[in-house]
Amino acid sequence: MTRLITRRGAVAGLTIGAGGLLSGCDAIGNNKLFREALIFRGSDWNETLQRALMKRGAxxxxxxxxxxxxxxxTNGTTNPGTSAYAAHxxxxxxxxxxxxxxxxxxxxxxxxxxxxxxxxxxQITRHDCVEGWSAIGQWTGPHLSMLLDxxxxxxxxxxxxxxxxDRLYGRNYYESIDLLAAYHPQTILAWRMNGAPLQIGHGAPVRLRVERQLGYKQAKYINHIEAVSSLASVGQGKGGLWEDVANYDWYAGI
Structure with missing residues (x-):
């Protein structure tokens, strides 16, 4: 267990370190050329590194x-705010x-x-936000793999x-993961948090928990799950809303 946590921590430091540059006031982190060349184009390298360090089912x-x-x-949207959602x-x-x-x-x-x-x-796990904060919570729900099967x-x-x-930047929120993450034993569709039904701010009635990735991958207010062969037609082709509007890494592994 110590070796696993150490390896996880090493990769988390690399990913969260990049996120800190995005959300902070560091002049280098705010330099467009630096952000594009070093941070956002490091996604493939980060994914390769993590999967090399950690076993497939870690x-x-x-x-x-x-x-x-x-x-x-709460993070991101705290209430979709639509009449349809209010009715639900x-x-x-x-x-x-x-x-x-x-x-x-x-x-x-x-x-x-x-x-x-x-x-x-x-499962009781730690939520790591790209903004630099973390929190530990208990989540309950079926495995995503069960629905896919x-x-x-x-x-x-x-x-x-x-x-x-929920809607941001004039469009409904969307996010994506690959099948390796979808079939991970800790990837669930959570409808309970800390022993009670999800609250609105945390994504009621159901949200994704994909525990080896950063917080923006934990999609809330899910009402549609779609299996695709390519991400080319998902938003602008980067796989998620924050990936499209803020150039976040698609692979947010920790």
Whole structure:
């Protein structure tokens, strides 16, 4: 376990260090040429390094219940703010549907009652934000892989795209991960946090937890999961909203 945490920490330092330049006031970090040449184009190198250092199924560290953070900050959108979302909140998400489609054999449309009836995994993990803060929380929900297996991925599917109800920069939030991350044993669709249903600020009714990646990959307010062969048609082709509008790395491994 010590060796695993040490290796994880080494890679996290590289990734979060780059994020610190993005969110801070460092003059070098704000230099456009430096950002593009060194930070954002290092995504492939970061991905290769992490996967070389860590075994394919290596787990993120998990914690005891008493180690949970007393305050877990919300990040990104704290409420989609649409009339449709407000209606779902008022109805306790009874009519909310999670669809799974794209390159699948059996498209799914699941109610929250159906999603909550599935076997779950509970894990207490650390959320690392690109802005430089971290918090430990407990998450419960079914494995994402369970839904993908129910839908039956078609040959050629390589990525999973998460479409969400919240809007930023005039478009609904979207993020993507590859199948290695999607089938990781700690990648779940969480509908409970710290033993209670997700609050609005944390992504109710369901959000992604992909524990070996940074916070902006943890898509909230998910209502549509799509299997695709390429990221070329996802937003501007970089795989996620923050990747498109702020040149964040697509692979946010820690």
């Amino acid at each position: 787990l993120a560290p998990e914690y005891r219940p008493d180690q949970r953070s007393p305050i877990f900050r 909140v008022a109805n306790h998400f009874a009519d909310w549907k999670l669809t799974v489609d794209g390159m699948v054999k059996h498209p799914l449309s699941l109610t929250m009652a159906q999603l909550r009836s599935m076997p779950t995994r509970t 129910l839908a039956g991925l078609r040959d050629g599917a390589r990525y999973i795209v998460l479409h969400c109800a």
